[in-house]
Amino acid sequence: STTPQTQLTNDDIARYSRQLILQDFGVQGQLKLKNSSVLIVGMGGLGCPAAQYLVSAGCGHLGLIDYDDVERSNLHRQILHSEQRCGMSKAESARIALLELNSHCQIRCHSRVINSINAMHIVRPYDVVLDCSDNVATRYLLNDACVMLRKPLVSGSALKMDGQLTVYGYGQGPCYRCIYPVPPPPEAVTNCGDGGVLGAVTGIIGAMQALEAIKVIIGLGDVMSGRLLIFDGSSCMFRNIRIRTKRPNCHVCSAQPLITELIDYEMFCGMHATDKDNPLDLL
Amino acid sequence: STTPQTQLTNDDIARYSRQLILQDFGVQGQLKLKNSSVLIVGMGGLGCPAAQYLVSAGCGHLGLIDYDDVERSNLHRQILHSEQRCGMSKAESARIALLELNSHCQIRCHSRVINSINAMHIVRPYDVVLDCSDNVATRYLLNDACVMLRKPLVSGSALKMDGQLTVYGYGQGPCYRCIYPVPPPPEAVTNCGDGGVLGAVTGIIGAMQALEAIKVIIGLGDVMSGRLLIFDGSSCMFRNIRIRTKRPNCHVCSAQPLITELIDYEMFCGMHATDKDNPLDLL
Amino acid sequence: MDDLKIILEFSAGAELLFGNIKRRQLSLDGNQKWTIANLLKWMHANILTERPELFLQGDTVRPGILVLINDTDWELLGELDYELQANDNVLFISTLHGG
């Protein structure tokens, strides 16, 4: 909606000189970043480092979604928040930290639950979406909204000492539903509250989400589409595995989709859209 | 030198609950972290995220070394600093940010160059050292000091969209000199100022250095010793390669070392101990 | 006939259902044909130590577990009908949802 910037300022050049000189980056890459807008869903263990590296790299517009407030038990991994800001909305707390790092970024906070009613409206203005959420229902919701609005979705997740990363809805690559047409049984889902997670692991995966978003925006390198990166922090081993391309009968991204508007994702998954992931009491 | 803590406070338990519950971590792991002291050499692109995840995880004592002041061109990757703190010592600037995240960490700043004269004195009190430096001479200096003082050295490096990580001097694993007995020719060395580097790449490697340090301190998982992780950010591919064990005739870590005290590392490498890495003018 | 040797691996928590062992070398009876379908039955009978409903649903793996054969999605290779070859690596990954 804003007029695209066509020039870098002297301050931009001083600030970003060390990345401007990268091959395939250059002034054009920096301008693309400056004109880009990225939505980060979840300002927790993944969203904090992802936002940090997008803002420091010069992403012009950032949207931050989190319905939750900062708690002391978040601080071991959610490194944008602070002791002082416990009790504040996570999106607002993150915004304060991010603007200290780069006051040029325009940051919009959405301190509420993203759901079937507001998701299309919230997601529409952004170029790329980062799924840094912590529950199954939100992951399906974001996937479907991003497919309908044709936004690439950079998906990260972490639990205990393990992490996973891929990009959905990019090029001929699959969407989340192509890989997971059916949600997992609620009793098989462990959240970070119950299972625990090491902050450095979320840090690694979150920074990688920023990197993939930058690659998508600038058109740099090989984006992690059609591939899934799995990380085992206990052995420090990564594996890059080949996943399927689009599923021809995918309910949302195929040529004849069955799902053409957002559904009730808590009902579909039988789980709440919070990190509690507790089963719905179905009457 | 301080009395080891033998109990967690209620605040510790509230704050670290999500990592305490990890298998093989527990209260004992948290106490080990609380009683640990880690030295980070270089508060740049690697040192910032490494410090962030060590402090948030509850590392009790941290030493930060950097002779340099914060500049605007650092902010695209050195995410602990801020626009406001440009001109301040990097170690002091980092300390301010880290204490906001966790006021319980005792942080000591060394805002000067580490060299052959002061290195043994500086390194001695710490349990683990993180090499987040940016030049060849400092890498040999830290290696030799850590071998002489028997400290594990968690080594990270990054340039452009590439990163590397390993742990030296741990168990039967090699030291830096075992792998690199001879320094590279100065004309073959590119620094981040000349070659550029993407912040998200230093973020990934720096967070991994924190993870390996935590594993070393707690005795968790398989430490990256005798292995080298190489990361290609442009394709998002990692490779875990098997490197040699200790070199039987290593000049510093073998049973009969030729080097038993620190030498002149700028002379040895023919390069200055700054990120300029320019050749010494040898008269 | 010689045994059919394969590697079985588990990642991201799936190992917790199998005695917390992340990597196993298996020697399967070489006189029979081994599809993934047969392998799943063998795993259920021999090494699945915890709640089987968190791994299997009917004759196949439950939703949310990915199966990779030599680092490639089994959907590209015939799924349950894929016939195991000597030295194949079969990896079961739990999907993570946390952040």
Place this chain on the structure above:
Amino acid sequence: MDDLKIILEFSAGAELLFGNIKRRQLSLDGNQKWTIANLLKWMHANILTERPELFLQGDTVRPGILVLINDTDWELLGELDYELQANDNVLFISTLHGG
């Protein structure tokens, strides 16, 4: 005799000396024996496009370049004398010093 097919890879900047190509499939003359020493000479003569002193020093690679054969340090495998086998993967890595 058949050609000897190997994979050559470059990482962390070493590719810049070889036309900025990170991965090459080579078919070497199958009538001769190929050690790493011979391979380095072949690379110098055929594909080393930029300043050779940044890759070679005397008969071997310069200090600061690691050589991996099938992801294992060449020092564990005989260095220059290692004899290449079909489908070997030879990786040259520049060491990074930045942060």
